[in-house]
Amino acid sequence: MSPLPRIVITGVGLTAPNGNSIQEFRANLLEGRARIAEIEVRHMGRQPAGVCDFDATRWQKRKEVRNGTRAGSISIWCAREALADAGLAWDTLDRSRVGVYLGITEHGNVETENEIHNISQFGNDTKYWTHHHNPRTVANNPAGEVTMNMGITGPHYTIGAACAAGNAGLIQAAQMLQLREVDVAFAGGVSESIHTFGIFAGFKNQGALAAHADPAKASRPFDRGRNGIVISEGGAIYVLERLEDALARGARILGEIAGWCINSDATDAVLPNPDRQAECVRLALGRARMAPSDVHVVSTHATATALGDIQECKALREVFTGCPGTFINNTKSYIGHCMGAAGALELAGNLPSFEDGWVHPTINVDDLDPECELPGLVLNRPARPPRIEAILNNSFGMLGINSALIIKKYGVA
Amino acid sequence: MTNEDIKKVVLDIIADIAPDEDLTAVKPEVRLRDQLSLDSMDFLDIVMELRKKHGIEVPEADYVRLSSLDSCAEYLLPKFQAKAGK
DSSP states (O other): OOOOOOEEEEEEEEEBTTBSSHHHHHHHHHTTOOOOEEEEETTTEEEEEEOOOOOGGGTSOHHHHHHSOHHHHHHHHHHHHHHHHHTOOTTTSOGGGEEEEEEESOOSHHHHHHHHHHHHTTTTOGGGSOTTHHHHHSTTHHHHHHHHHHTOOSOEEEEEOGGGHHHHHHHHHHHHHHTTSOSEEEEEEEEOGGGOHHHHHHHHHTTOBOOOSSGGGSOOTTBTTOOOBOEEOEEEEEEEEEHHHHHHTTOOOOEEEEEEEEEEOOSOSSSOOHHHHHHHHHHHHHHHTOOGGGOOEEEOOOOSOHHHHHHHHHHHHHHHTTOTTOEEEOSHHHHOBOGGGHHHHHHHHHTTHHHHOOBOOBOOOSSBOGGGOOTTBOBSSOBOOSOOOEEEEEEEETTTEEEEEEEEOTTOO | OOHHHHHHHHHHHHHHHOTTSOOTTOOTTSBHHHHSOOOHHHHHHHHHHHHHHHOOOOOGGGGGGGSBHHHHHHHHHHHHHHHHHO
């Protein structure tokens, strides 16, 4: 059996609360600039949240924005920007050979809550319920809106994977490329979750919603004073191709997908299991044929919940003890938890380190929780390791879904 | 209410649901679909907005009566007048 084709990243488009391009996002991470707003959440008053400010009408007609969803607009923005970044010959490309694979934590809560509110203004008479409800809330909506906007006739669907979804989208795309189901994939994760009060209320009543007088300080993974999650919207979508195709067209290669793993805790709906997380990381390393010390940047999932951060640190300690060349950071401290987009965005925040040589720090750590102490944790100031040739991107989610994705600098043995 | 008032009501709704369209030169006698980019979902939006904003019901069998501004005015004027007279 011939070896599976190698898969590379050749473009990225994103929107984060602190940047609408990878360059802007990266600059803000290296300069320690968080951007968290306070928004009015239905029934709940003002809450800290990460809000994106991309101009949807750059790529969509106003009617498309009106009839579609926020997740659809985020997806279209990211996919279009990724296409521009990748420099594909779009006009001559066979779009039946293009796939769209987007990770989502949830989809449909926003529209359903809006319609329940809408008909409540009309005595709960369902004849006032919008006929747009079903196309807006079908689970494939964000990916489907991309295909309609871009004229893509290959496969599209979303991958529901809680907050591991961003990695799951990339993994699905890599597998489909290896199987030669498609030639080009748009893959990553998106989230519109700040527009549903249910997510805020659910986390609040679980004791896991962040609060802080200064919104920019509200998301503080690993800090002793952390008190929960800042919910954010956002998206990151990558163009993935087989290495042979990327080389043939002379594409700029941003990184190679070296290994991955998705596994399940099978223990608790919300409390992560560090044993399974460590196992997930080790299985990804095995697939990539790497040792822990071959990883130079670990992008943690830590969301700033009291227990979740400690559990992930236990898992990382188990795998990376004795790896002085491994540096560990967290991006949620700048942008909050972008839910389905988190894994994809956090990878995008770290990907430029192959070129610029820096590891952006975890910010907002004023008083490091001793239970989160890890060798190599980059706190408050960027670090410059001797070399950065591999990034491990962790993303975990409810119902005990774990994902680990390893990206290698291209051209490194 | 006059025919012109009804046409303005319909055009205001279309301005909301089809914000990319230029509505400055819509011909009242020509089918809306023949001069604007409107699909069946948009016509359902017009029906919904008439219901929500003006309390006017358009049964499915009568959707065809909304094809042009003139036909809208002819069909909707009695409904608006009946509502105003209540």
